[in-house]
Amino acid sequence: MNHSIEKNEQYALIRLAETEFGGEVPTAFETATRSLIREGYSNLIIDMASVKSIDTAGFGSIRKINRQCANELGIMVLVSKDDNLIDSLEDIADLTILPTVEEAIDAVFMNDLENDFRNDDDEYDGEYGAGQEPEQ
Numbered sequence: 001m002n003h004s005i006e007k008n009e010q011y012a013l014i015r016l017a018e019t020e021f022g023g024e025v026p027t028a029f030e031t032a033t034r035s036l037i038r039e040g041y042s043n044l045i046i047d048m049a050s051v052k053s054i055d056t057a058g059f060g061s062i063r064k065i066n067r068q069c070a071n072e073l074g075i076m077v078l079v080s081k082d083d084n085l086i087d088s089l090e091d092i093a094d095l096t097i098l099p100t101v102e103e104a105i106d107a108v109f110m111n112d113l114e115n116d117f118r119n120d121d122d123e124y125d126g127e128y129g130a131g132q133e134p135e136q
Contacts (some may be wrong), residue, residue, distance in 0.1 A: 001028035003133040011108045012036045021045065021048070021062075022055030023126070029058075033065045040075025043111065049080060054088060063092050069104035070094065075111040077104040 001024070002017035015033065018025055034045055044065070054062070062078070069076040076094045080086055086097050098104045 001025045001032070003032070003053050005032070007036075007041065010112060011045055011105065012041040013045045013047065015047040016051055019050055020055070021058035022053065026055075026057040026061035030065060032063050034068070037065075037068060037072060037074075042069055042072035043073070043108045044069055044076045045078065045079060045101060045108065047079045047081075047101055048085065051080065051085060052082065054085065059089075059092065062089070062095070066092065073115050075108060077107050079104050079112050097123050123132075 004015045004017070006013040006015070014029075014036075016025075016029075021029070036044060062076075065078045072112060074127055077098055078089065079098055079101050081099045089095060089097060096104075098107060
């Protein structure tokens, strides 16, 4: 698999230099992404600008890694402007596809904020809030 990886504090960006996400690519993709997840990168941005087609193994690989990121409270964002590619991926549940890397980075930060708010709500113990009068 021809690719490059850029690591940031909040995410890892994988830039694929393949025209087809098939053959040996899905297996190499899974190996690379699982390694990143083990390193603590639950937010993955996959730049698929050069990818024109995906085979069955590729769909399975994307589905697995997307689910694994979600299980780690992260997000996997695919970046593509290719309408045919995007249409072929629409059956994958909860998959985020955006047209630019910049928008994908924004989605990562939004996902982290949502997780932070969710954690804050979980910590609420009901002892304070609007409409409650202090006991006297």
